[in-house]
Amino acid sequence: MKFSEVVEKLSDATVEGSSLTTHENCNPQIQGVASVREATPGTLSYIEGGKYAEMVETTKASALILPLDEMLQERAIAREIAWISVSDPKWLFAQAVKLFYKPYLPQPGIHPTAVIDPTANIGKACSIGAHAVIEANVKIGDNVCIFPNVTIYPDVEIGDRAILHANCTIHERTRIGNDCTIQSNAAIGAEGFGFVPTSKGWIKMEQSGITILEDGVEIGCNSCVDRPPVGETRIGRNTKIDNLVQIGHGCQVGDGCMMSAQVGLAGRARIGDRVILAGQAGVSNDITIGDGAIASGKSGVTRDVPPGQTVSGFPAIAHRLWSKTSVLQMRLPEIYQAIKKLQKEKK
Known part of the structure; x- marks a missing residue:
């Protein structure tokens, strides 16, 4: 044009x-x-x-x-x-x-090799690809696109216009909102890593909770959002999650967050709205990160982060302080030699 x-x-x-x-x-x-x-x-x-x-x-x-x-x-x-x-x-x-550019989406219809339980409720104008499996009591909204080899466990609910790319897996009782996108090989609602130490070894705690993705959430390839032992793991509206991200059981992620590749949230982390976690940032158990905060790449967040603060390093500290300490760290050999010289002069 x-x-x-x-x-x-x-x-x-x-x-x-x-x-x-x-x-x-x-x-x-x-x-x-x-x-x-x-x-x-x-x-x-x-x-x-x-x-x-x-x-x-x-x-x-x-x-x-x-x-x-x-x-x-x-x-x-x-x-x-x-x-x-x-x-x-x-x-x-x-x-x-x-x-x-318009992303590829197949035409509505159900491939003859798809396996759909008779109790599943499929909305209007959906596309279900080859060898997809939809189990009992699943509810799927209108205009949903399910690519080949997707597996949807029982009692899952999926909203309108969701897109599930090839080979992703949606585990039992997961709730996925409208306009969500799940990229290939992602696992949503799988068992959280829950084990109890005893004198006889590790005892598995069953993960009876659920996972909820609110409207507009996008999950990247090979990412995992785990369900908790009780309660819910929740990803807020319009949050965007990159490839190879791990969201541990019981995490609560706010609206409009952005997580780059290889970010990891340990169990029960609480992430506010509009938080940015750059590549390979890690967040420890039970940590709270306030609204609008930023963790730079490879940060290790081991304590709560106030709203609006930018943190860096491991353990993560205020970015401005981290920048100063990084400069000093590069000068450590020089400082060490100066100290040795002073020690010799004292003798």
């Missing part, structure tokens, strides 16, 4: 309060989207800020989404490249991707 058509569609997609400026002297044909470094003629790309200004000169993209930066706009005009300017270029680029 022409750049002017792209602008029109993106104008409809802008969020309330955002400003949008266009440069309409150029109107190239746009055939797709690409990163600014890998862009080719006919593609649309974006630049987040002034530190990427040189990319305006070197990119092969036919059009750019720019921030509200006059310097970048002037460079684009001088180069005679089409552009659109908005307060959040990355967000708008995400909307542009949707114009050119």
